[in-house]
Amino acid sequence: MTAGVGVVGAGAWGTALAQMLASDGREVLLWAREAELVEEINASRTNSLFLPSARLAPSVRATSDLAEMASLPVLLMVTPAQFLASVLGAMGRKSGDVVLCSKGIEAGTGRLMADVARDAAPGAQIAVLSGPTFAHEVAAGLPTAVTLACEGGEAQWQRLSAAIARPTFRPYYSDDVAGAEIGGAVKNVLAIACGVVDGLGLGQNARAALISRGFAEMQRFGLALGARAETLSGLSGLGDLVLTCSSTSSRNFSLGKALGEGASAADVLGARNSVAEGAFTAPVLAEIARNRDISMPIVEAVVTLLEGAAPARDVVAGLLSRPLKAETVLV
Numbered sequence: 001m002t003a004g005v006g007v008v009g010a011g012a013w014g015t016a017l018a019q020m021l022a023s024d025g026r027e028v029l030l031w032a033r034e035a036e037l038v039e040e041i042n043a044s045r046t047n048s049l050f051l052p053s054a055r056l057a058p059s060v061r062a063t064s065d066l067a068e069m070a071s072l073p074v075l076l077m078v079t080p081a082q083f084l085a086s087v088l089g090a091m092g093r094k095s096g097d098v099v100l101c102s103k104g105i106e107a108g109t110g111r112l113m114a115d116v117a118r119d120a121a122p123g124a125q126i127a128v129l130s131g132p133t134f135a136h137e138v139a140a141g142l143p144t145a146v147t148l149a150c151e152g153g154e155a156q157w158q159r160l161s162a163a164i165a166r167p168t169f170r171p172y173y174s175d176d177v178a179g180a181e182i183g184g185a186v187k188n189v190l191a192i193a194c195g196v197v198d199g200l201g202l203g204q205n206a207r208a209a210l211i212s213r214g215f216a217e218m219q220r221f222g223l224a225l226g227a228r229a230e231t232l233s234g235l236s237g238l239g240d241l242v243l244t245c246s247s248t249s250s251r252n253f254s255l256g257k258a259l260g261e262g263a264s265a266a267d268v269l270g271a272r273n274s275v276a277e278g279a280f281t282a283p284v285l286a287e288i289a290r291n292r293d294i295s296m297p298i299v300e301a302v303v304t305l306l307e308g309a310a311p312a313r314d315v316v317a318g319l320l321s322r323p324l325k326a327e328t329v330l331v
């Protein structure tokens, strides 16, 4: 079999993307870290570890051999953000397209995924695929639209849109790589905050207020780091923020809900095999914002809750007692 597109990471999102790409019979190679998962996918067409609802097309083939992925012309990187550097570095990718599908900021370094990829695969051309995309819906073939931000501009877009678009999976072109990344990373943290509001039973008004004021934080942070406003208000920013802040299908939202109900982050995360990226992004995002003097009180509140430093009700009371101010994004 000769696949043109490879998907690296067989969690829920990598599996859903592989299924979507294979839905018209095109061959897709899917790298899984877990040997037993490679066997299961190839034998049973299922992924019981990370996406049990999906049944995979025959043209998806799984492999545990990273070297087999390295030479494919288009690679979708779908590891959790904290493992992008190690997996891409181990692959030894020298050229071709690398499409980043993880949403997060690297703890310890503060690097966005594109910076990680440029260091781990110099010579590759980077793109970011991000937007409102619950994996189980994409795997089921439900209509979905994403931002596909290409650092190689329109020439790369022509290549990648031909490889990635399908009748129910619709990418929109952008060349704002940083903007597409920042929306996806920040919304995960804000989704935790919205889950807390749900867990505390604070109502729909409070949730809408958090989405709006959280979006102001996303814009403040994004604009300071060079993102464009139109990207932040598009699919990869506001679109994904609304999705993730509205449903317990989101792992970040459901983590927040559990925190609001009194659970500890360590207990909730320890009982899962899936990733809630916001828990890793929140501290590093808050640190970058502090260092750059960018006000992000909701993000700071999430960090406090994840640390277990104060009860959820006290953290919310702290947010509500901040001085009254103008409804502006920039301060």
Ligand SMILES: NC(=O)c1ccc[n+]([C@@H]2O[C@H](COP(=O)([O-])OP(=O)(O)OC[C@H]3O[C@@H](n4cnc5c(N)ncnc54)[C@H](O)[C@@H]3O)[C@@H](O)[C@H]2O)c1
Pocket (backbone or CB within 6 Å): 009, 010, 011, 012, 013, 014, 015, 032, 033, 034, 050, 078, 079, 080, 081, 083, 087, 101, 102, 103, 104, 133, 134, 135, 136, 273, 274, 275, 276, 277
């Ligand atoms: N699930 C979704 O709906 C969805 C949608 C869009 C984007 N994303 C993003 O995709 C990325 C992957 O999330 P997911 O939902 O596919 O994962 P998941 O939570 O379903 O699965 C966890 C993944 O982590 C991998 N993993 C664990 N330890 C690892 C290690 N040491 N090195 C490398 N990989 C390791 C596992 O192999 C597995 O692929 C995240 O950044 C997430 O934000 C997810």
Ligand SMILES: O=P(O)(O)OC[C@H](O)CO
Pocket (backbone or CB within 6 Å): 103, 131, 132, 133, 134, 135, 188, 191, 240, 243, 244, 249, 250, 251, 252, 253, 275, 276, 277
């Ligand atoms: O389940 P979450 O919170 O990781 O969100 C999944 C996707 O990022 C939604 O677009």
